[in-house]
Amino acid sequence: MNTVPAPLSSTPSEHLLDRLAAIVGSAHVLAAAADTLRYETDYRGVFPGACRAVVRPASTEQVARVVAACAAAGVALVPQGGNTGLVGGSTPDESRTEVVLSLDRMRAVRRVDALDGAMTVEAGCTVQAAQEAAAEVGRLFPLSLASEGSATIGGVFSTNAGGEQVLRYGNARDLALGIEVVLADGRVLDLLGALRKDNTGYDLKQLFIGAEGTLGIVTAVTVKLFPRPRKVVTAWVAVPDPQAAVQLLARLTEAVGERVTAFELIGSGALALVLEHAAPGMRAPLGEVHAWSVLFDVSEVSAGLDPTPAVEEVLAVAIEQGLVIDAALAASERQAHDFWALREHVPEAQRSEGPSIKHDISVAVSRIPAFIEQADPALRALLPGVRIVCFGHVGDGNLHYNQSMPEGMGKADFLAVEQAMHALVHDTAVRLHGSISAEHGIGRLKLDAFVRYKPPVALDTMARIKRALDPANTFNPGRLLPQSLLDPR
Amino acid sequence: MNTVPAPLSSTPSEHLLDRLAAIVGSAHVLAAAADTLRYETDYRGVFPGACRAVVRPASTEQVARVVAACAAAGVALVPQGGNTGLVGGSTPDESRTEVVLSLDRMRAVRRVDALDGAMTVEAGCTVQAAQEAAAEVGRLFPLSLASEGSATIGGVFSTNAGGEQVLRYGNARDLALGIEVVLADGRVLDLLGALRKDNTGYDLKQLFIGAEGTLGIVTAVTVKLFPRPRKVVTAWVAVPDPQAAVQLLARLTEAVGERVTAFELIGSGALALVLEHAAPGMRAPLGEVHAWSVLFDVSEVSAGLDPTPAVEEVLAVAIEQGLVIDAALAASERQAHDFWALREHVPEAQRSEGPSIKHDISVAVSRIPAFIEQADPALRALLPGVRIVCFGHVGDGNLHYNQSMPEGMGKADFLAVEQAMHALVHDTAVRLHGSISAEHGIGRLKLDAFVRYKPPVALDTMARIKRALDPANTFNPGRLLPQSLLDPR
Numbered sequence: 001m002n003t004v005p006a007p008l009s010s011t012p013s014e015h016l017l018d019r020l021a022a023i024v025g026s027a028h029v030l031a032a033a034a035d036t037l038r039y040e041t042d043y044r045g046v047f048p049g050a051c052r053a054v055v056r057p058a059s060t061e062q063v064a065r066v067v068a069a070c071a072a073a074g075v076a077l078v079p080q081g082g083n084t085g086l087v088g089g090s091t092p093d094e095s096r097t098e099v100v101l102s103l104d105r106m107r108a109v110r111r112v113d114a115l116d117g118a119m120t121v122e123a124g125c126t127v128q129a130a131q132e133a134a135a136e137v138g139r140l141f142p143l144s145l146a147s148e149g150s151a152t153i154g155g156v157f158s159t160n161a162g163g164e165q166v167l168r169y170g171n172a173r174d175l176a177l178g179i180e181v182v183l184a185d186g187r188v189l190d191l192l193g194a195l196r197k198d199n200t201g202y203d204l205k206q207l208f209i210g211a212e213g214t215l216g217i218v219t220a221v222t223v224k225l226f227p228r229p230r231k232v233v234t235a236w237v238a239v240p241d242p243q244a245a246v247q248l249l250a251r252l253t254e255a256v257g258e259r260v261t262a263f264e265l266i267g268s269g270a271l272a273l274v275l276e277h278a279a280p281g282m283r284a285p286l287g288e289v290h291a292w293s294v295l296f297d298v299s300e301v302s303a304g305l306d307p308t309p310a311v312e313e314v315l316a317v318a319i320e321q322g323l324v325i326d327a328a329l330a331a332s333e334r335q336a337h338d339f340w341a342l343r344e345h346v347p348e349a350q351r352s353e354g355p356s357i358k359h360d361i362s363v364a365v366s367r368i369p370a371f372i373e374q375a376d377p378a379l380r381a382l383l384p385g386v387r388i389v390c391f392g393h394v395g396d397g398n399l400h401y402n403q404s405m406p407e408g409m410g411k412a413d414f415l416a417v418e419q420a421m422h423a424l425v426h427d428t429a430v431r432l433h434g435s436i437s438a439e440h441g442i443g444r445l446k447l448d449a450f451v452r453y454k455p456p457v458a459l460d461t462m463a464r465i466k467r468a469l470d471p472a473n474t475f476n477p478g479r480l481l482p483q484s485l486l487d488p489r
Numbered sequence: 490m491n492t493v494p495a496p497l498s499s500t501p502s503e504h505l506l507d508r509l510a511a512i513v514g515s516a517h518v519l520a521a522a523a524d525t526l527r528y529e530t531d532y533r534g535v536f537p538g539a540c541r542a543v544v545r546p547a548s549t550e551q552v553a554r555v556v557a558a559c560a561a562a563g564v565a566l567v568p569q570g571g572n573t574g575l576v577g578g579s580t581p582d583e584s585r586t587e588v589v590l591s592l593d594r595m596r597a598v599r600r601v602d603a604l605d606g607a608m609t610v611e612a613g614c615t616v617q618a619a620q621e622a623a624a625e626v627g628r629l630f631p632l633s634l635a636s637e638g639s640a641t642i643g644g645v646f647s648t649n650a651g652g653e654q655v656l657r658y659g660n661a662r663d664l665a666l667g668i669e670v671v672l673a674d675g676r677v678l679d680l681l682g683a684l685r686k687d688n689t690g691y692d693l694k695q696l697f698i699g700a701e702g703t704l705g706i707v708t709a710v711t712v713k714l715f716p717r718p719r720k721v722v723t724a725w726v727a728v729p730d731p732q733a734a735v736q737l738l739a740r741l742t743e744a745v746g747e748r749v750t751a752f753e754l755i756g757s758g759a760l761a762l763v764l765e766h767a768a769p770g771m772r773a774p775l776g777e778v779h780a781w782s783v784l785f786d787v788s789e790v791s792a793g794l795d796p797t798p799a800v801e802e803v804l805a806v807a808i809e810q811g812l813v814i815d816a817a818l819a820a821s822e823r824q825a826h827d828f829w830a831l832r833e834h835v836p837e838a839q840r841s842e843g844p845s846i847k848h849d850i851s852v853a854v855s856r857i858p859a860f861i862e863q864a865d866p867a868l869r870a871l872l873p874g875v876r877i878v879c880f881g882h883v884g885d886g887n888l889h890y891n892q893s894m895p896e897g898m899g900k901a902d903f904l905a906v907e908q909a910m911h912a913l914v915h916d917t918a919v920r921l922h923g924s925i926s927a928e929h930g931i932g933r934l935k936l937d938a939f940v941r942y943k944p945p946v947a948l949d950t951m952a953r954i955k956r957a958l959d960p961a962n963t964f965n966p967g968r969l970l971p972q973s974l975l976d977p978r
Contacts, residue, residue, distance in 0.1 A: 115855040189946045194853040196885040197927040206695035227746045257716045257790030301746030310793045364683040366604040396685040435687040468957035
């Protein structure tokens with residue numbers, strides 16, 4: 001198995017650019033700096049890059065021809081959707097040799113079938129547009145995340161995005177019925193279709209989902225649709241500690257089962273920041289900032305069945321027993337929206353505070369309290385005064401466990417401890433059998449941590465698959481799998 | 490990528506058998522015909538085989554050493570769980586060169602965690618024992634199929650088994666949180682863990698699930714657990730045609746959402762056979778055998794919420810509109826059990842009628858009526874008098890679409906048309922964008938059809954993966970992927 005990967009990318013020739021223009025039309029091969037700029041830097045601005053060109057095919061067939069041409073020339077392709085990724089996986093490096101393959105012209109909703117609960121959507125369609133297409137036939141496409149207005153179907157499936165309704169509906173990979181992918185040799189692997197059951201060979205679609213564009217170019221996905229909830233009970237709840245939050249989740253699940261659609265934990269540091277930078281009218285739902293808040297949704301599709309009494313009873317008993325300090329049920333959709341706005345403004349509020357150090361860890365739900373109990377004091381010992389901004393999808397065992405600078409500290413001093421903080425947080429998660437990247441992926445940002453924490457047998461198995469499907473390393477080289485893993489031994 | 494696969498198996502030497510005995514204990518290397526017999530023939534008796542030995546390791550570490558020893562000797566391993574597969578994937582060929590790797594000593598439930606909804610179970614544990622372990626902590630392990638008393642966790646995940654609750658809980662692959670696999674070089678890939686979110690690289694576990702033992706030996710799985718339903722509404726419903734059944738499913742889903750746990754269709758041919766061969770006390774729930782019957786479960790986990798009125802209303806409206814002819818709700822658990830017994834006795838009743846020709850097709854749910862409308866008359870034209878035994882998991886788009894001999898026909902005459910019938914049924918399913926194997930897999934039984942209907946690009950991609958992970962073709966050679974696909978081009 002000593003297939004030798006090519007260098008990361010050859011320099012694209014003028015001849016290649018002409019060929020690409022012949023395939024997609026010259027208006028859709030962007031090479032001027034003014035045109036390529038918005039494709040070159042990642043959402044967070046951590047990886048400023050420079051590509052040789054951006055190519056924008058309009059169909060699967062054009063993608064296939066672009067791939068074949070670039071592969072033949074040894075030129076690396078960086079697939080890009082809405083460019084909302086957080087780990088530098090969808091933007092070019094600084095070499096000016098890579099070509100960005102933007103799917104932004106492939107936005108069609110090819111087919112929606114309410115009866116089968118299936119919809120086929122092209123890669124460049126935004127998540128929001130997909131949600132809207134489902135709603136038009138009375139169905140729910142449940143993938144939902146802050147960037148849904150820009151994030152695309154190709155992107156969210158290539159990165160196995162999570163978001164706010166994973167607890168009930170699963171990650172992106174759980175929402176795929178079929179996929180269409182262009183392979184490294186330019187052939188099209190058409191695995192679209194709306195089958196709920198199909199045991200004919202390896203489930204190839206799951207290999208491309210979450211592969212961050214390193215195994216093939218996702219051009220379309222058939223997604224699952226669900227009945228739309230008719231009633232959503234939204235609650236804001238103060239709890240004494242994370243352990244109480246986890247216990248509350250267990251009781252809610254016991255009482256109303258999988259109707260628990262979202263279950264978020266928000267630490268006082270996160271809530272205080274939001275209120276400090278709040279838009280007019282934003283206020284703490286319970287009047288004060290408690291040490292820990294929980295925001296949850298319980299949703300019900302059946303018109304005749306109302307889970308509100310069951311939720312109220314769980315909360316009443318929990319208050320009596322000290323598991324919950326105080327709780328408010330949203331009295332209207334408007335109020336539910338306001339509760340959620342607090343949660344959604346955490347990243348923005350943290351941005352207003354200057355540089356931050358971010359983590360996206362997961363552990364088994366029951367270990368969330370242990371994670372916080374171990375990581376919090378260790379971080380405070382490492383950097384006295386550090387402000388811990390802890391929030392996230394606790395129902396999925398996933399915390400966005402971030403740090404802002406101590407008051408009065410300089411940026412350079414803060415960033416000097418960044419690596420030590422990463423190591424501390426990741427060590428803690430991994431010691432608790434957790435993950436260093438719950439939903440954001442690896443990209444370029446987490447390559448080192450990925451290689452440090454992932455078992456070598458798993459890394460080697462992934463490298464074998466990459467070499468088997470993309471032997472010349474055409475697709476997103478240097479992302480997800482470090483080059484060192486692909487080099488011949 | 491011209492890795493040359495080894496011949497299917499070298500003949501195991503006495504020296505190898507001694508090494509295996511040293512690893513697992515001589516009592517657990519079976520070589521006498523009387524001892525190996527029950528491991529050598531598949532459940533349906535279609536593939537009588539003969540192995541060189543059966544080796545029964547007691548731990549993952551022993552499996553790893555057995556694999557390393559056999560791989561080094563070029564000897565093929567045929568992994569086997571409960572040996573309940575229907576496509577000849579888990580029994581040896583007739584060459585006496587293969588070694589059966591039975592997981593039947595690895596039966597431990599390693600860990601059950603009610604709070605996290607996760608349980609780690611070894612490969613040889615039966616599905617029923619796993620269900621019981623979950624029930625002991627008040628949780629549901631929802632995988633359920635007729636053979637659950639014998640079928641094992643390793644087997645059902647290696648084949649991505651379906652069963653009776655797929656509509657709500659998904660196939661086996663949807664129920665896996667983690668997996669432990671022994672690779673072809675004898676290394677252990679430990680991907681156990683109970684994370685709901687983990688975006689660190691390719692989702693390797695999905696590659697081994699449904700791979701029918703061709704990529705690695707599954708030694709343990711971490712499965713998802715669910716809240717247990719507190720109330721199940723079971724109904725037996727007569728409908729005029731399959732179209733009405735599909736419409737009834739849509740209305741039920743609209744009314745009670747994902748509470749629809751099972752939705753089965755039973756044709757008159759299937760029900761008549763069951764009643765003909767019925768155990769004492771079995772009777773048609775509605776007094777007579779209607780052309781089409783539906784059996785469904787609606788389940789509810791919440792103690793305070795009863796979906797019965799919503800179900801009754803759907804049925805009342807459907808009866809008024811002629812969509813449903815008649816319906817009976819089970820008045821007790823006992824009666825619900827009796828309804829389900831009718832459905833579960835179909836295969837046995839068909840066996841009593843002599844030879845049968847079986848299919849396990851799937852199409853999108855909305856295309857079930859079209860499939861039946863196209864396949865039924867074509868089969869009757871091909872073989873006048875053929876008895877069509879049509880039943881299955883219509884909620885998943887999956888039919889067990891079987892044929893029994895016309896009255897008075899000889900077995901040889903019937904089997905003479907077997908290939909033509911397969912072709913007709915499979916052509917019909919594929920023309921409707923369906924699958925030739927919804928839940929049973931490929932094994933050896935469906936190799937030809939698999940190669941005929943699967944797109945060459947998909948076959949080639951699977952072959953690349955097989956060559957990358959099992960270059961010497963140690964694991965289950967000749968099953969799932971025909972040797973011709975693996976030979977050098």
